[in-house]
Amino acid sequence: MKALMKLRPGRDGMGLQDMPIPEAGENEVVIKVAYAGICGTDLHIRSDEYEANAPVIMGHEFSGTIHQVGAGVLGYAVGDPVVSLTAVVTCGHCRYCLSGTPMLCSERKSIGSGVNGAFAQYMVVPARTLYPIPEGVSLKAAALCEPLACCVRSVSEVCRIDAGDIVLVSGPGAIGLLALQVARANGAKVYVSGTSADEPRLRLAMQLGAAGTITVNRESLAEAAEKITGGAGFDAVFECAGVAASADGCLKVVRKGGRFGQIGLFGKAIPFDLDLLLKKEVKLSAGFATTPDSWRTALRLLEAGTVDTLPIVSDIFPLESWETAFDKMEHKMGLKILFSLSQQN
Ligand SMILES: [Zn+2]
Ligand SMILES: [Zn+2]
Known part of the structure; x- marks a missing residue:
């Protein structure tokens, strides 16, 4: 599969690479990515202003459907529409992990910077960080769930x-x-x-x-x-x-x-x-990044129609056009720019 990666430091350190389709290990799922959004953080990663564990597949704002379910995963089946918390690697036992703020864990690795992310057709995440997309919420609308959860964190939970x-x-x-x-x-x-x-x-x-x-x-x-x-x-x-x-x-x-x-x-x-x-x-x-609670709230706001993410999507590009998409974003043209990774609505 084609993947957009931060390969090495430097503004020319990003590019498309051929990567193997990931396999789901125990308690993991493979997601077929539908849409993945470019975030300001990705621009910072491109310019080496935000740390990335290169070489790494970028992209942390996404929606998709389950493609493969690993051993031990309960409650999810192939085809389920899902999003995932970004802090997929955490220690699980520090005060932050135990108090519902895993994004503050010192061992946190997030998708798209610490571990492989969503700018590819497939990605693997632990089942415990998944959230089902509610009925009536499109994959395109749900692709903005991560930035929405960041705003819920700051506006509703912290401030x-x-x-x-x-x-x-x-x-x-x-x-x-x-x-x-x-x-x-x-x-x-x-x-x-x-x-x-x-x-x-x-x-x-x-x-x-x-x-x-x-x-x-x-x-x-x-x-x-x-x-x-x-x-x-x-x-x-x-x-x-x-x-x-x-x-x-x-x-x-x-x-x-x-x-x-x-x-x-x-x-x-x-x-x-x-x-x-x-x-x-x-x-x-x-508010830095998201808590599990902020994702639940974000999905409820989308389900109820209280927040409308679709008007914020300005462009949809194939992954191959990533340079055009990134340049557009850097020049503040358009708003939320999504990559379409598969032919789904
Ligand atoms: Zn983001
Ligand atoms: Zn921790």
Whole structure:
């Protein structure tokens, strides 16, 4: 099978390789991948800004159907539509593994960076990390379950958005548009900010339920925040762009005692005004990756139709066109770009 791999360090260290179709060991399944999304993390892996255990098949956002069931696996059969938690290798006995936060385990290896991932026709995962895709949720919609679960982790589990909160989401990329929908599901009134280059994305934010948008290079974020919140500032802000100016803007417009949720990945250290954080008593929170609970919630939100992932899918490419797909993503053209790995809907 063809697989898109990080083969060695360096921006030219990615490429398609022929790999053997994996076999399911005990308590494992082989998944026939339907769709796999390119994530900001994959761009960081391409640029050596996020660690990868090269040579490794990339891709951690995916959906698929079970192709082979290994010995000892109960409750799953060939053909079942599934997604999987990304932290597939963990020690199983540290305080993080035992408290439902396996992504913090020091021995964690995630698919697509630590172990072989979803940018291939087939992949193998342990059965214990699987989640069945609910009826009525398409494989295409479920391919965004991982980034959605990341947003559930940050917005619902760590930052705990409440009904009535006025929230700013900075950065209307795929993560921002999912964070918007999760915050709305929790009862918040959500505004989304971006630059004029983001205008189509800001329009989509309105379709997906934003109360308003702010174009930061056309209008003052501070003035817009003042108008929206009657001078108080936002109850919570989510930095979803992974850009220093966006983090700075968020910190300036969050209210005293408000919450700052970091979701975007910068790929480097950035200047951040901790004096301002201190003086405003802002609570800084970060959700890294996903918990088993956040996957359950994400799948329920998809099943109920509370979150719509399909409008966020902008392009679908075959794996062979990976360079076009990655270039498009790096130039912020399109939103969530998926690879189609097999002919399924
Ligand atoms: Zn991702
Ligand atoms: Zn552990």
